[in-house]
Amino acid sequence: xxxxxxxxxxxxxxxxxxxxxxxxxxxxxxxxxxxxxxxxxxxxxxxxxxxxxxxxxxxxxxxxxxxxxxxxxxxxxxxxxxxxxxxxxxxxxxxxxxxxxxxxxxxxxxxxxxxxxxxxxxxxxxxxxxxxxxxxxxxxxxxxxxxxxxxxxxxxxxxxxxxxxxxxxxxxxxxxxxxxxxxxxxxxxxxxxxxxxxxxxxxxxxxxxxxxxxxxxxxxxxxxxxxxxxx
Amino acid sequence: xxxxxxxxxxxxxxxxxxxxxxxxxxxxxxxxxxxxxxxxxxxxxxxxxxxxxxxxxxxxxxxxxxxxxxxxxxxxxxxxxxxxxxxxxxxxxxxxxxxxxxxxxxxxxxxxxxxxxxxxxxxxxxxxxxxxxxxxxxxxxxxxxxxxxxxxxxxxxxxxxxxxxxxxxxxxxxxxxxxxxxxxxxxxxxxxxxxxxxxxxxxxxxxxxxxxxxxxxxxxxxxxxxxxxxxxxxxxxxxxxxxxxxxxxxxx
Numbered sequence: 296x297x298x299x300x301x302x303x304x305x306x307x308x309x310x311x312x313x314x315x316x317x318x319x320x321x322x323x324x325x326x327x328x329x330x331x332x333x334x335x336x337x338x339x340x341x342x343x344x345x346x347x348x349x350x351x352x353x354x355x356x357x358x359x360x361x362x363x364x365x366x367x368x369x370x371x372x373x374x375x376x377x378x379x380x381x382x383x384x385x386x387x388x389x390x391x392x393x394x395x396x397x398x399x400x401x402x403x404x405x406x407x408x409x410x411x412x413x414x415x416x417x418x419x420x421x422x423x424x425x426x427x428x429x430x431x432x433x434x435x436x437x438x439x440x441x442x443x444x445x446x447x448x449x450x451x452x453x454x455x456x457x458x459x460x461x462x463x464x465x466x467x468x469x470x471x472x473x474x475x476x477x478x479x480x481x482x483x484x485x486x487x488x489x490x491x492x493x494x495x496x497x498x499x500x501x502x503x504x505x506x507x508x509x510x511x512x513x514x515x516x517x518x519x520x521x522x523x524x525x526x
Numbered sequence: 527x528x529x530x531x532x533x534x535x536x537x538x539x540x541x542x543x544x545x546x547x548x549x550x551x552x553x554x555x556x557x558x559x560x561x562x563x564x565x566x567x568x569x570x571x572x573x574x575x576x577x578x579x580x581x582x583x584x585x586x587x588x589x590x591x592x593x594x595x596x597x598x599x600x601x602x603x604x605x606x607x608x609x610x611x612x613x614x615x616x617x618x619x620x621x622x623x624x625x626x627x628x629x630x631x632x633x634x635x636x637x638x639x640x641x642x643x644x645x646x647x648x649x650x651x652x653x654x655x656x657x658x659x660x661x662x663x664x665x666x667x668x669x670x671x672x673x674x675x676x677x678x679x680x681x682x683x684x685x686x687x688x689x690x691x692x693x694x695x696x697x698x699x700x701x702x703x704x705x706x707x708x709x710x711x712x713x714x715x716x717x718x719x720x721x722x723x724x725x726x727x728x729x730x731x732x733x734x735x736x737x738x739x740x741x742x743x744x745x746x747x748x749x750x751x752x753x754x755x756x757x758x759x760x761x762x763x764x765x766x767x768x769x770x771x772x773x774x775x776x777x778x
Contacts, residue, residue, distance in 0.1 A: 324605075326605050327606055328605055329608070329620075330572065330606050330620030331606065498600070499603070500599040
């Protein structure tokens with residue numbers, strides 16, 4: 296984020312074939328404090344013309360993202376967390392920039408997640424399935440260009456959408472999905488953004504502690520889905 | 527103070543520098559951390575906060591028992607220092623290259639207000655690769671900030687390797703001097719040299735001051751000296767005990 300001006304002008308304005316990798320996305324460097332968190336990066340990169348923004352869910356998707364980024368001609372921002380993230384994908388699936396992956400084909404509600412929180416979304420789906428609730432899980436790896444069809448299909452086929460990201464609720468995945476829903480659907484869609492609510496994460500703790508404190512844990516997602524279904 | 531630091535899991539080669547400042551040079555009041563006439567200290571290399579936390583605790587800014595909570599759930603002592611959380615911290619640092627610019631602003635304010643306080647900044651040598659540092663170096667000279675003292679922890683290493691292999695800074699001293707600062711070079715582990723050097727500020731009227739403190743990363747701890755590996759690692763229990771043994775041997 297420090298070199299935003301150079302990214303904006305020297306890369307995007309010139310539309311150069313430059314790939315930018317952000318590490319430490321979200322609050323993965325939890326106890327190092329705010330200076331080592333990145334909860335605004337998706338927002339600022341998304342706002343740049345010519346920039347493609349990808350937030351892979353796991354190491355396998357990161358490899359596929361890297362290959363796809365090399366083959367793509369133009370600026371790409373790849374948002375990574377840190378090493379040791381759980382694997383979510385199988386080795387052999389077709390990855391395409393801009394094409395979301397439906398990991399669970401649920402009918403009651405949808406969670407659209409990105410980055411390592413896709414794993415959290417899957418855990419929520421698994422737990423809710425034991426209560427007879429069927430949750431669709433979409434891995435929205437490409438935030439820009441966003442897969443509008445996947446969003447609209449979920450809005451049509453399920454009762455509502457919850458977005459989940461390790462990022463501010465302002466300007467990231469949630470905002471991007473909201474933009475599509477508000478402009479392209481006729482009827483009101485039940486919708487909730489789960490993300491960091493416009494605060495710096497100043498508390499000290501493990502990543503799980505911080506997820507609970509800043510309300511992006513599986514608990515919040517589960518409660519939001521249940522509330523959505525009941526409304 | 528080294529024991530307190532080791533307990534906080536992150537021994538640092540700036541212990542002598544921080545000790546000289548907090549126990550001799552800085553005009554501060556632990557009972558009134560916001561005393562207007564205080565000298566300001568900015569740890570621009572915010573990742574080196576273990577030594578600073580130890581000093582602040584020993585001086586009475588907060589209870590020493592809090593050092594045991596470093597980076598633990600609910601602690602005020604995070605991996606980089608935060609203002610408003612920890613008494614005595616002037617600036618929340620951790621993003622390298624900011625501290626000196628902020629110090630320039632504070633020094634300038636002191637000049638405008640005719641205040642006698644000094645502003646001390648501790649930078650890493652790797653941090654001097656940041657362009658923003660040199661903008662601050664230029665500005666300090668332009669505004670004749672002789673109340674500003676930069677100390678560079680010159681250990682030759684950074685997070686991912688030796689500085690000379692990443693982006694060499696040499697000749698570092700000549701760079702500072704050519705920007706109009708008055709420079710002194712010391713052994714960063716020699717308390718006597720540090721105290722003598724920092725006792726006479728400004729080194730020269732109307733010129734900002736810089737001390738290049740030559741240090742050894744992980745000094746006196748047998749398994750840590752000069753190893754880049756330890757930039758991003760903390761000690762486990764066994765390593766802690768060995769470190770304490772090494773330091774106690776040295777003190778003897």
